[in-house]
Amino acid sequence: MSIKNGQPINGATVDILGKNGVPIQTAKTAADGHCAFPSVEKSEREKTPVAFVARNGDDSLSCLLGEDRV
Numbered sequence: 001m002s003i004k005n006g007q008p009i010n011g012a013t014v015d016i017l018g019k020n021g022v023p024i025q026t027a028k029t030a031a032d033g034h035c036a037f038p039s040v041e042k043s044e045r046e047k048t049p050v051a052f053v054a055r056n057g058d059d060s061l062s063c064l065l066g067e068d069r070v
Contacts, residue, residue, distance in 0.1 A: 001033050008033025011057040020046040029054075 002009055010031045013021035024047045025033035041051045053062045 009056050012054050014052060014054045016040060016049045017051045017053060018047040019050050020045065022046075024049060 001007065008031065009029055011032070012029040012035075013031075014027050014029065014035050016037060018024045018026045024040065024043060025037045027037055029035045041047055049065055051062055051064050053060060
């Protein structure tokens with residue numbers, strides 16, 4: 001959702017980052033601003049998800065994940 005106008009953002013890139021900082025999954029948002037990923041429940045070691053990053057042009061938002069959020 002855009003901070004500027006509160007509208008969903010279509011086509012933003014969302015990455016789930018592993019412990020090593022490398023994206024383990026990537027998706028694009030739909031017209032409603034949502035995207036979906038397959039389960040990361042069995043990801044281990046360097047592929048354990050620790051954060052997600054959403055990008056649209058020069059704008060980005062990141063969020064750290066806790067074990068209870070995956």
